[in-house]
Amino acid sequence: MESNNEDKLKYLPLVLGILGVFLGLVEGLNCPVLFGWENIITEMVISVVGGLAAVILYWKTDETLVSGIQFMVTGILMFALIQNMATYGLILFVLTGLITIFLGGNFSVSDKRLIGIPAGTFILLIIILLIVGFASSMYEDNLSNEISISNLNAQCEDSFGYYNSNVTYDLNVNTSMDYIQADVIYYDQDGKIIRTDTPWSQYNINPGVYKIKSTYFDTFKPVKAEISLKNDYDSNESFYTQNVTFTQTQASI
Incomplete structure (x- = not known):
């Protein structure tokens, strides 16, 4: 046994x-x-x-x-x-x-x-x-060849010491993807990062046009922004980037 x-x-x-x-x-x-x-x-x-x-x-x-x-x-x-x-x-x-x-x-x-x-x-x-x-x-x-950005607009309004800014654009996706994270990185006049915003992220993306909007409100003046797209949540590497300079306006009294 x-x-x-x-x-x-x-x-x-x-x-x-x-x-x-x-x-x-x-x-x-x-x-x-x-x-x-x-x-x-x-x-x-x-x-x-x-x-x-x-x-x-x-x-x-x-x-x-x-x-x-x-x-x-x-x-x-x-x-x-x-x-x-x-x-x-x-x-x-x-x-x-x-x-x-x-x-x-x-x-x-x-x-x-x-x-x-x-x-x-x-x-x-x-x-x-x-x-x-x-x-x-x-x-x-x-x-990166399957992604494009159109209707890109970046506005910054000086509202008496506070800067009300936004970046809007259309994200054109030509192929199915598992994941995209869209970041907008705000820079001051010295090239220093003053804010990073993630206005949009999505899984199981189908081909189409996706409208993205990022907003910023602070006392630090943004001069330019970088749009950064990632296809991996756990990575710092971007597969697509595009820079844009803000159009500066003054708030009316």
Whole structure:
């Protein structure tokens, strides 16, 4: 009976590892786009490649220490990419790694070459991020050609020491997009940023014309503004920018 129980326990890391792979895919598919699609895709690839590598190591070799480490490395990398959205995947893979190591009872590595597999997972992560980053750069270059701004107007009224300003424009979108954030950055005469406003942001954008208006009211006089468009909430990089100089007027008494 004890032998049968041990045989059943042998399959536990195998089952948990496969569940971890599926969980990693589900977490990636359910991750909000604001985490960046490159991070989401990379997390899903790591969960499949890293998780299956650990499963194969466990099933085909006696190197339970290496396979346990591989399970844990996979979970940690997933969490590093999409943070709390991969919490359950992290817990499951780390738990599977610990179970694998302690069930095997082997705390040494016979074939030193297999240590390269967890290290290779880190290298794979770097390669994927480089490739996806290059693809993302090309995508953003192409994306800027699908966006244009028309009917741009920037007015600044001096109202007895207070400056009442607004920037209005039509945002013309020629392609479907997951997300756009429109920022307006206000500058004084010395080129110093005096205000950043986010008048508009939206998910699941269809082609069309979107009317944007940003307002400003303060004692610091804006001289020019920069319109900045982002397609990633969690990024400081803009895929489209345009500058405009304010038309100055004086309020009537």
